[in-house]
Amino acid sequence: MSKRKPRALPESVNVLLVGTGGREHALAWKLKQSSRLGTLWVDSTANAGLLELGRPCPESLSTPLDNNGTFRLRKFCEEEKIDLVVVGPEAPLADGLADTLASETILVFGPTAAGAKLEADKGYAKQLMRSAAIATAEGRTFTDRDSALHYLEQRDEPCVVKASGLAAGKGVIVCSNRAEAVAAVESIMSDRSFGSAGDRIVIEERLEGQEVSVLALVDGHSIWILDPAQDHKQVGEGDTGPNTGGMGAYCPTPLATDALMEQVQRDILVPIVDALRRDGIDYRGVLYAGLMLTPGGPKVLEFNVRFGDPECQPLMMRLQGDLLEILWRTAAGSLDEASFDFSPKTACTVVMCSEGYPGSYRKGLPISGLDEAARQEDVVVFHAGTRLDPDGRVSTNGGRVLGVTALADELRGARDRANDTCGLIQFEGAFYRHDIGERVLTPA
Ligand code: AMP
Numbered sequence: 001m002s003k004r005k006p007r008a009l010p011e012s013v014n015v016l017l018v019g020t021g022g023r024e025h026a027l028a029w030k031l032k033q034s035s036r037l038g039t040l041w042v043d044s045t046a047n048a049g050l051l052e053l054g055r056p057c058p059e060s061l062s063t064p065l066d067n068n069g070t071f072r073l074r075k076f077c078e079e080e081k082i083d084l085v086v087v088g089p090e091a092p093l094a095d096g097l098a099d100t101l102a103s104e105t106i107l108v109f110g111p112t113a114a115g116a117k118l119e120a121d122k123g124y125a126k127q128l129m130r131s132a133a134i135a136t137a138e139g140r141t142f143t144d145r146d147s148a149l150h151y152l153e154q155r156d157e158p159c160v161v162k163a164s165g166l167a168a169g170k171g172v173i174v175c176s177n178r179a180e181a182v183a184a185v186e187s188i189m190s191d192r193s194f195g196s197a198g199d200r201i202v203i204e205e206r207l208e209g210q211e212v213s214v215l216a217l218v219d220g221h222s223i224w225i226l227d228p229a230q231d232h233k234q235v236g237e238g239d240t241g242p243n244t245g246g247m248g249a250y251c252p253t254p255l256a257t258d259a260l261m262e263q264v265q266r267d268i269l270v271p272i273v274d275a276l277r278r279d280g281i282d283y284r285g286v287l288y289a290g291l292m293l294t295p296g297g298p299k300v301l302e303f304n305v306r307f308g309d310p311e312c313q314p315l316m317m318r319l320q321g322d323l324l325e326i327l328w329r330t331a332a333g334s335l336d337e338a339s340f341d342f343s344p345k346t347a348c349t350v351v352m353c354s355e356g357y358p359g360s361y362r363k364g365l366p367i368s369g370l371d372e373a374a375r376q377e378d379v380v381v382f383h384a385g386t387r388l389d390p391d392g393r394v395s396t397n398g399g400r401v402l403g404v405t406a407l408a409d410e411l412r413g414a415r416d417r418a419n420d421t422c423g424l425i426q427f428e429g430a431f432y433r434h435d436i437g438e439r440v441l442t443p444a
């Protein structure tokens with residue numbers, strides 16, 4: 001095998017993209033616009049949109065591509081001269097995929113397992129925030145049910161009960177009173193509804209305000225803040241009903257003023273990266289701060305160690321620059337040599353879901369109208385839970401099926417264009433929220 005100079009940006013970069021959903025389709029769509037892209041490898045179980053853009057990895061590799069079957073995945077990366085591995089989801093990062101695959105010739109975009117603890121262990125994240133004096137909800141960590149219940153006896157304010165470990169975005173129960181909090185503790189610790197993710201729990205004060213997602217690229221030392229986005233978590237119109245992974249998102253948001261962003265950088269992002277460094281962690285990848293804009297200023301709800309989904313979709317729609325170079329330089333530690341910007345327009349993603357989501361839903365329902373949707377100007381339909389059937393047709397394969405993403409001068413125009421395009425797409429039981437962005441268009 002010829003020796004390559006690993007850390008200078010090559011003319012042609014072979015990329016392995018780990019992950020199978022909407023976030024990864026958006027990343028692949030933008031990567032494809034790079035003149036440096038060599039082969040783009042994707043998971044063989046990826047959604048239909050991703051499979052159209054990338055070459056599927058052999059089915060013999062463990063799928064989803066993760067830290068199981070590590071040896072074979074490493075060998076594959078070496079044989080196919082993969083230069084850059086881009087890890088979309090948090091679970092493989094928490095399992096140490098970046099630790100395993102990074103080598104002299106392979107760069108990995110995404111933190112090591114130690115860095116991924118920031119998302120995978122909410123107790124650790126709280127402790128790190130406390131050590132860095134970062135504003136967050138007041139909270140305590142418990143490892144046994146009795147102490148947690150005893151703590152609740154002393155308070156009756158609305159609170160939030162969280163499984164400390166990874167629970168696919170579901171391990172958070174927002175409670176209005178003590179009875180609900182007690183039920184949440186019982187559910188997580190006695191019924192073990194999130195399995196071992198609930199071995200430790202965090203109980204914290206319930207914050208009120210609007211949520212903003214601030215994503216930054218971190219290359220070990222430099223921090224580049226991306227334009228802030230907002231995501232609608234609740235399933236129903238008017239922000240009602242249970243939480244989901246995200247029903248729609250837009251970027252930028254009018255709530256994020258320059259003054260707010262300066263405060264977020266100074267009081268949250270710089271201190272957390274410093275705190276990670278003090279813990280010996282050279283963090284490279286996305287650092288996502290989920291913030292609540294409270295009357296007392298922005299407070300951290302959570303850190304994630306990856307692009308948000310759907311937030312990644314409007315972000316990619318607006319990104320102007322070479323994503324491949326940006327991800328490469330983030331992983332290589334030379335982000336200051338990259339340049340990128342965002343379109344002055346607003347992008348809005350509306351998520352089309354399967355009937356029943358976020359509860360149980362059917363899969364395998366045929367989807368029609370995608371061709372006509374693809375012809376709409378300034379609209380991209382990102383696939384999330386879809387699959388390519390052997391006959392070449394596309395059908396549903398998840399709760400969040402498509403992320404219909406539109407670009408326009410203003411949020412309202414982008415949202416209307418996305419909604420109109422959703423109207424062109426059909427599958428049995430499809431539903432979506434028509435009011436994405438409404439809370440900033442007509443504030444309560
Ligand atoms: P997390 O995974 O910790 O961000 O929690 C998921 C969602 O639960 C957040 O996006 C919020 O909508 C909500 N949430 C989490 N923590 C709090 C809190 N302390 N107060 C109010 N809502 C919260």
Ligand code: GLY
Pocket residue numbers: 169231245246304307308309310311
């Ligand atoms: N959309 C929220 C998340 O990705 O965590």
